[in-house]
Amino acid sequence: MHELFTTGNIILKTLESHGYKGYFVGGCVRDHHMGRTINDVDITTDALPEDIERIFEHTIDVGKEHGTIIVLVEDTPFEVTTFRTESEYSDFRRPDQVIFTRDLYSDLERRDFTMNAMAMNDDFTIIDPYDGMDAISHRMIATVGLASERFNEDALRILRAARFSSQLQFEVSEETRRAMAEHAENLRHVAVERSVTELTKLYLGMDPKRGKVLVVDTRLNKYLPFFDRVDDASFLRTDVRSLEDELALQIHLSPELAQSLSALKLSNAVKSYIGNIIRLLDMVDSASIRELAYGFDTGILANAISMIQANGWLETGDRRAHLQSALNMKPALPIADASEIDLDGHALMTLFNARGGRWIRTVLTAVEQEILYGRLENDRYKIIEWVKAHVEFEAGDIKITEK
Structure with missing residues (x-):
């Protein structure tokens, strides 16, 4: 048994000793049943949030109004959430009201897919009122109850179906697929950050191509920022293993898409990566091997090589060999970047008895090139x-001579 279950079982048994019931629930039970890697474990209980805080010594309130308390056991955090039912979802994102209940089945009934609506007790017996194990055995994604109701409650579930299809290599039931298409426009109500999280997981799955085909078949892409401006053929043309690579290739194909990237509210680090991949693909045919080796870090070069290998239409001439040569050369470069030059602006100002200015960058750039090319x-x-x-x-004017 996975150590997270062993440790988490301390919580279940402690709850039981105080007269309450506790169960492992959701994705961890699914992954346990499938023999997949367990990354985190969630627990559900009939104990109210106040009871959880009273019973356990180390707790963190992360959403008490929604019934969730983090319990720390042996320095490991576990989300413990009170059984609950939910009212209407008028904004397609969150319930208007959370109602605590004493009934486990009512709690499981509100969940998205049958494979995620399973619980497991402290004897590690799975409780499966909605046939999640049967769905798993048939490699099928199906909602708990009517798909239209589940997707009207939380539109993000529509995108989660595509994500799970990629992660697990499962098919989607006909009713669920039909409801995905019918309610796709509700994705407009989902915070872009939540959509980006699901898309990121989709591309990291075992079969992102499967997930992308499902997205197009159900027209989800027409209601997602950035992707609503990408035609279906271009979207399906790419074979990538990360959201960032997808975005970079789509902009490489259609540069005007760059102005739509901000709609995804990506981090500066992700935007920098995308910009570097685009810049590399744009200059690979004209730049020297040394320029490529010096201008891009190892990760960018290696990822670009993999992208070209997976997308044969990117290979024009000997791009992959050119990039591989640059990657091989990189460790032998005399400097990794300008910060390693053994001279700085202060030394130049002292040398010329001058104030700072653009001339410093001009001189250091010339020095950088001389060092880089071994002169x-x-x-x-x-x-x-x-x-x-x-x-x-x-008098502030600079001139670089060849003498």
């Missing part, structure tokens, strides 16, 4: 000698 050793004193011999500075 100058990255040694402070040799760099100063080179600057004295090749840089003319007068």
